[in-house]
Amino acid sequence: MHPFTGFALLPPLLLLTLRLADAWALAALLGVLLVLVCMGGERAVRLRRWALLMLPLAAGLVLVHGRFLDSLIFGADVSDRMARLDAAALLWLRIGCLIAGAQVALRLAPPARLTRALFASRLPPSVAYLLASPLLLSAQLRRRLAEVTEAQRARGVDPAAPWHQRARALFALAGPLVVWTLSDVGERANALDARAFRATARRTTLDAPVFTACDRALLAAALAAFLLVAGSWLWH
């Protein structure tokens, strides 16, 4: 499947989660989306990512909207606690559905394929470059950061020292990385210009992801779902 197809499914999902006002309906939708997350590859990583975001958020929403500190510290009587928590639960379910839907879409767009799809897309070359090149560059920077950290460790910088020493280490670690990368900026720009960057609207990309009939059908389905949900909202 083309990496962009998954993202086309998100707008109707967003509209649907906003449209549904019943907690049980949202819980059912969330259940379906979580099953979809579990069905693909990297299920443990994606489920963990969802849980790491949603479980602390649930605790935060209960703390803020349940007003437990009012009762605990000030002895206040919070009579509308359940109504507040109901509203918070609805919000949590909506966010949970969107995050789960995004995990399903992201599974279809691993960074390497997304980069190729962006370079091969009909987006203006500068926009495609700006969105795709950081994905490539950040992998290089992570390797460089590991090298800089090793080098600075050998010179006595201790990433496990007390916090004020760690804060001082920040410049020693970030400095070489930033200066190193900024020195490359000119070379990268010259290399791009030398290869007629932006001279033509389309570029040739080796092994570009193919937009199949299945992708077209899914896009049409996503558009139809979006119009249906938007229409039902406007109708009521």
Added chain:
Amino acid sequence: MNPLFSTRTLTLMSAGIAFNMVLGQLASMLKLPIFLDAIGTFVVALLAGPLAALVTGVATNLIWGVLTSPVAAAFAPVAGVIGLVAGLCARAGGFRTLPRVLLSALLVTVAVVVVATPIRAYLFGGATGSGADFFVAYLNAVGSKLIESVALTVFGVNLADKVVSALLAWTLVRALPARLTATFPAAAAVR
């Protein structure tokens, strides 16, 4: 028609986005209680101006949204306003001396509060699942409205982060060799 950004500025913005993505990792590696996810935006603001920094900030969060979760994408306007205000401050000479850098960081934090508070209060119900939720709940308990509690918490959480980010970016750009900064015609004065 001339493109909005030169190729050199585009490659700088790409590097800025990558800094934002990687230096956040550095903060967690050093176990520092700050985000450091806007240093690249500050560097671009100093070297290429407010518009390039705005685009850098927005693109960073959109890419984060694609790579991890849409929560980062929801805060893209916040990242954009950091770049815009930092760039405007840099243009106005706000990064020439240490006190001016601190004032610029304060202005950036105020702008962050203005943009981030409604997103956090209305889109996420005032909670984000971090330790800051406790302060929101506490301020709520002592009588502040939810939006006020969120605004105060966002200000407190972001002030230290933006001061450190602005100082680090300023120090790094000051340390760059003159032959390198000379290749960026829109670079702001840093001394």
